[in-house]
Amino acid sequence: MTSTDVRPARNAGPGELLRFWRARRRRSQMDLALAAGVSPRHLSFVETGRSGASRELLGALAEELDLPLRERNALLLAAGFAPAYAERELDDPELAPVREALERLVDAHAPYPALVVDRWGDVRIANPAAAGLVEGLDPAALGPPLNIYRACLHPGGLAPRIRNLAQWREHLLHRLERQLRMTADRRLGALLAECRGYPAPAETALPAPGSDVLLPLLLDTPRGPLAFHSTMTTFGAPHDVTLAELALETFLPADAATRAALQERG
Secondary structure, eight states, X not given: OOTTTSOXXXXXXXXXXXXXXXXXXXXXXXXXXXXXXXXXXHHHHHHHTSSOOOHHHHHHHHHHXXXXXXXXXXXXXXXXXXXXSBOOXXXXXXXXXXXXXXXXXXXXXXXXXXXXXXXXXXXXXXXXXXXXXXXXXXXXXXXXXXXHHHHHHSTTTTGGGBTTHHHHHHHHHHHHHHHHHHHOOHHHHHHHHHHHHSOOOSSOOOOOTTTTTSOOEEEEETTEEEEEEEEEEEOSXXXXXXXXXXXXXXXXXXXXXXXXXXXXXX
């Protein structure tokens, strides 16, 4: 375990947070200082606590380090400044237009599955087609909250129904790892450890038909086999923590048989 794996305590100062993120992003003090328009000496003093940093400088450093909005707020708070980005619940009245738009997008994707997930993969909105995929699964795999990683990889979840589980498991774990690298989120770290602990398929990740173009999700369901391609859509230039952490995931039929089966049921 390296220093970049251990997130500073919640009461850490701005200098400690900057050192952590700079090491995690593999940026040298010289490189980061020049990119943010400050002298390496001053950045060194900020990181060691010998000098303070202005709100503007912290914003420039956060931008250069590509910090998520939640982490930018934490850096500002550690330095005694107010957060730059609001954080509201999705059911907050101020986010009502956004939630309604997401619900319309999800509903419009019917009869194909679509859902909205947050930073941790918890499902916030789903259409009936998506909900139907997890009907009859072990409640231990379904939460609450329903989490896409747990629902897919838990032995009581979709895992026994996924025909290309080795590939899909590898894809989901890689996605979780990438999110953890970006955020250093403790909850994501715990979720990744949990998912890695679920039984792995005995077979190797054999190529699925068409996987040289897109990796499909191949499901055996009580109503027959289904094949999907998934897409992820995020908000452009969000200024709210909650919105920045939401993603719309849609599942498109990967073959004519799946399209026909879902349209018939829809």
